[in-house]
Amino acid sequence: MKKHNFSAGPSILPQEVIKKAADALLNFNGLDLSLIEVSHRSKEFVDVMDKACNLAKELLNLPSGYSVLFLQGGASLEFLRVPYNLLKIDGKAAYLDTGTWSSNAIKEAKTFGNVEVVASSKDKGYNYIPKNYAIPADADYFHCTSNNTIYGTQLKSFPKTNSPLICDMSSDIFSRQLDFSKFDIIYAGAQKNMGPAGTTLIVIKDEILGKSGRKIPSILDYQVHIAKESMFNTPAVFAVYVSMLTLEWLKNLGGIPAIEKLNEAKAALIYAEIDRNPLFKGYSEKEDRSLMNATFNLVDEANKEAFDKLWSTAGISGLKGHRSVGGYRASIYNALPIESVQVLVDAMKQLEKQLS
Numbered sequence: 001m002k003k004h005n006f007s008a009g010p011s012i013l014p015q016e017v018i019k020k021a022a023d024a025l026l027n028f029n030g031l032d033l034s035l036i037e038v039s040h041r042s043k044e045f046v047d048v049m050d051k052a053c054n055l056a057k058e059l060l061n062l063p064s065g066y067s068v069l070f071l072q073g074g075a076s077l078e079f080l081r082v083p084y085n086l087l088k089i090d091g092k093a094a095y096l097d098t099g100t101w102s103s104n105a106i107k108e109a110k111t112f113g114n115v116e117v118v119a120s121s122k123d124k125g126y127n128y129i130p131k132n133y134a135i136p137a138d139a140d141y142f143h144c145t146s147n148n149t150i151y152g153t154q155l156k157s158f159p160k161t162n163s164p165l166i167c168d169m170s171s172d173i174f175s176r177q178l179d180f181s182k183f184d185i186i187y188a189g190a191q192k193n194m195g196p197a198g199t200t201l202i203v204i205k206d207e208i209l210g211k212s213g214r215k216i217p218s219i220l221d222y223q224v225h226i227a228k229e230s231m232f233n234t235p236a237v238f239a240v241y242v243s244m245l246t247l248e249w250l251k252n253l254g255g256i257p258a259i260e261k262l263n264e265a266k267a268a269l270i271y272a273e274i275d276r277n278p279l280f281k282g283y284s285e286k287e288d289r290s291l292m293n294a295t296f297n298l299v300d301e302a303n304k305e306a307f308d309k310l311w312s313t314a315g316i317s318g319l320k321g322h323r324s325v326g327g328y329r330a331s332i333y334n335a336l337p338i339e340s341v342q343v344l345v346d347a348m349k350q351l352e353k354q355l356s
């Protein structure tokens, strides 16, 4: 039987998507060729890319004036592509530091120029989201991370600013309703909530580009990729195809409003048990808890062996917390069924019974 997959990334994908992808690996669109052995410029694959971009636009409810790209290099490459395209030579970028990924983005931006960190939650091990900070009016852009995959915190609202709003949504893209037209760039590595590793979704409001005054190498220039419709160089055909299938699956399910309801139900189930069960404690501040990654620890580490045995024999996989936080992390992405969360909750209850 398939495991209950709580992996933080690469992570669970819908079973029907994996089956369709497997079919296309053997015979793509009845061509008697594999998806991974046809030209990315063939009509069949160009259709896949167009469909993936259009589904993303539709699901995010984007107005005109936005471009959608599927590029390579992961979210980590966007940490430097963003300042390369937006940070003026003598300008300044503003960043919110809410975890490892934010601070990696800050580190890259600093190689380009002035960076102001407007607030940080590093003082408390990134277990909360800073609030009431000021964004300098002259910032070339403001960058934040919507969901902190490692610590299990999530921005519930986004600051108002006149600077372009840039967001790393790698681990909560397509999981909840937001006004996506408030953002100027959204980027997300596929492997958390959309597809296999190998491609990054990038959504860009066209009008913010071309103003940095920098000479940008082609492969790092968003305008080049927009003009070439993600085909400046060979795209990650398999990762784009599977992402397209996942977006199709999401659309058929009822889109973001429908999946958000399911995600809220899953999160409510796991957090209720973390709060009820005296053997466990949550890691992040309640008001900032992530709907995607629930982080928690045992109150008494002596129970680790017993609990690990319980969940692993229940068929659960990928529950170990990130090495910088320890404990446990239940990643409950879009494709994870609520039944899997119930299996985890039952294992937590079972530990309590065992010890009483």
Ligand SMILES: *Cc1c(COP(=O)(O)O)cnc(C)c1O
Pocket: 009, 073, 074, 075, 076, 077, 101, 145, 147, 148, 149, 168, 169, 170, 171, 189, 190, 192
């Ligand atoms: C995983 C993750 C990244 C890193 O993504 P790569 O595709 O490995 O570069 C960046 N940001 C967030 C929020 C993540 O969860």
